[in-house]
Amino acid sequence: MCRVYLLVLSLIFHFSLYAQGETNPVVDENVLSLNEFLAYVKEYHPVAKLANFEISTAQATLLKSRGAFDPQVMVDWKNKEFDSKGYYDILNSTFKIPTWYGIEVKAGFEQNQGEFLNPQNSVPDDGLYSAGVSVPIGQGLFINQRMADLKQAKIMQDLSQAQRDIRLNQLLSDAVLAYLDWYLANREVNLFQDFLERAEIRFDGIKKSALAGNMPTIDTLEAGIVVQDRELRLEQSNLKLIKSRLHLSNFLWFEDNIPLELGPFVLPEELGENSLDPVLGTNLLQLENFVLADHPKIRALDYKIDKLEVNQQLKAEMLKPQLDLEYNFVNERVSQVNNLNFNPNDYKAGLFFKLPLFLRKERGNLKLAKIKVNEAQLDLDFESLQLQNKIQASRSEILSFIIQLNTFQSIVKDYSSLLRAEERKFSFGESSVFLVNAREVSLIDSRLKEIKVFEQLLKSKASLFNILVNDVEVE
Template identity: 80%
Template sequence: MIRNFILVFSVLWTLPGIAQDVQLAEEQNVFSLNEFLAYVKEYHPIAQLANFEISTAQAKLLKSRGAFDPKVTVDWKNKEFKGTEYYDILNSTFKIPTWYGIEVKAGYEQNQGSFLNPQNVVPDDGLYSAGVSVPVGQGLFINERMADLKQAKIMQDLSQAQRDIRLNQLLSEAVLAYLDWYLASREVSLFDNFVDRAEVRFEGIKESALAGDIPTIDTLEAGITVQERKLSLEQANLKLIKSRLALSNFLWFEDFIPLELGPFVVPQALDENSLDPVLGTNLLQLEDFVLEEHPKIRALDFKIDQLEVNQRLKAEMLKPQLDLEYNFINERVGEFENFNTEDYKAGIFFRLPLFLRKERGDLKLAKIKVNEAQLDLDFEALQLQNKIQASRSEILSYITQLNTFQSIVEDTSTLLKAEERKFSFGESSVFLINSREVKLIDSRLKEIKVFEKLLKSKADLFNILVNDVSLDD
């Protein structure tokens, strides 16, 4: 049965390494971005699934190594009919495959019977053999099992890069969800403050109207303003609830228990530099960014390595197949004094297609795939560099815009305070105060919007640096 935990901080103590920070967070009901991302990396199901990439690669490597396992085979055949033993044939072999296609063999055969094929006649105690099988043409330097093992080893590195891509994608989406939650809570605080201001103003205007100092109609306008501010606050609260639930989608605990963020938990206060130490998005750090270490670039490099192994294998198929086999044979193991080098079994196998059309076609296709992968790598590297530059320019632009809007908000707030002072002297009206306040609210909302774009542009830069997958704003 799935259990939902409303109190996130009731389980924060069990997360390693952040107990001290959690105690402070519990007292203040603050859930920091660092703590949130720690939960995502540690317990989210997709983060767990990302680890399966490595486990799968390890299983494939184990499977490919099985092609080099020693093998024992036993082949026994017997036929008896109407009291006559036609044949009794036993043939056992022990093979040890080696890296360069050479096989070391040892065998034993014991055959008897009234109708035994003459080539199967051996001494009564059986016949022992030991020798090697060597491919001197096709398959000496690379063959299918060697290629499979090399590709499986490359797959381990590739799976690590793919795991990083999958985990980084999850973290990028989690960061955006946290920013939505933070910005929604900031809007709620904004409108909550203006509701309080409107209500205080309404009470003051109502008292002045009752005293006959101002027209009664001013109370109606002040009351409408209170309702408008409450409506805006309600809309902001709905946005906050939705963003909190969206954030809860990323919160899990041990044994895949989903967590739900409580309404009393608040995000940490963020400024324009808060994300940099968490996400590594400080613009000065871009100078130390190494393109070759990007997970996507690494993944493409490993794919090219796999394709090049396949290309080598296809090129090897153009060679003729020439296998040599030689086995010494002896009646009894240990009787080296009777060992005769003239007793042996040997064989040669040769095969060569006359036109090699299949092999030449396979090689051509393998070369095309390598070229395509290399072009894809070059394109992705250039695109990544351009995205980083574009993101850097975007962040600098939003910083400039934010500074401008902060100045506008400060000036608009000064105008509102001056209008309220004039109103206290009877030199202004509720209409002018509301007008100034609407402009202030509009400026604050625009400031929040630009701040949102700045934070999300840094989240997008983080995504580019670690993942390079487009995210929707």
């Protein structure tokens, strides 16, 4: 753990961050900004690395599918010796090149001999060369299983990129929420620290006045209760801060999969209403340029439809009869290349025909393929509409929280003025500890409500970011 803390220290103090305050920006090396936090999540988090495996898997699948078009060399040799007799010695070698449209180019060499050789295997003593093609005239000419596999593998590569974006964006959305919880917990702790200091100063002043006989002793009891209440609220806020800090540490990793633990000396950057917009791209004006088709989930659904359509084409191809033609020129071995002369009358040819009479299996497979395409298209239409409505709802939510925040900021300002006026009256002996405490409680409640609305505003922007890049609900 000490090593981890030292690593965090070296990491954090390497930052050059700017904390925005009411005065000019100042350099604060103890501040971890949201932008740099997300950069570390994207770079080192295990889930981010796992997301890249999606692409690696798709690339391996594509390589595997391309293997169906690799040239092939086949050698078939059979020999039989029995009772001092050479029954047969058969050598058949073939070189085959598969092409895109189901056509296969072949070249071969045969050399057979033996006392009991089958007459159909009889060839010249020096062997027999052949060269020709195999052509599917019916089923498999325009699309076959290996063509479909390669097309789908290429689509899966694009699909894996979209799925990788979805997985990574979900991680970033969760990380943003963790950062906001940490920031808001820090803000709440600072609030109660401030009011605890005020309560302690007031308590010391009242106690001195009571000892001097200028105030009733009972006022010290009430002021002491206020101090204890502030201490309790501060302790509760500190517990909330510790939990949020530990939760944030779940997203902090370094090289070689080393987990980091965020130290208590590290602070979040100060956030305003628009601080998240440049980092998350949640400026409402940018929504006008948002292209629905570029959304990772929409792209993933498009690729899924493309993949299913390839499968549908393959199933439709299976309705055709299977008719394969094969033709090979044959020629015996010659001593010189110049004497190589193919005789059209020397050839090997073949034909294969197959057609199920009812095609029930093929028609059923095609129907199922069409249903899957229709389902995927309906899913795409529904997700597109749902995404548009979510964006609109999130936009309305953000605008509403901005109005609410401005209202609460005005209320806090007014309560602050009332508290200062009450404290002034109290200093002149025209008020009481009870009234000052009541004003302060009202101010604290209004400040907490302001923080809550500010939290809702920030998280609604985080939710919009989640929708724009991932379309996953933020709890």
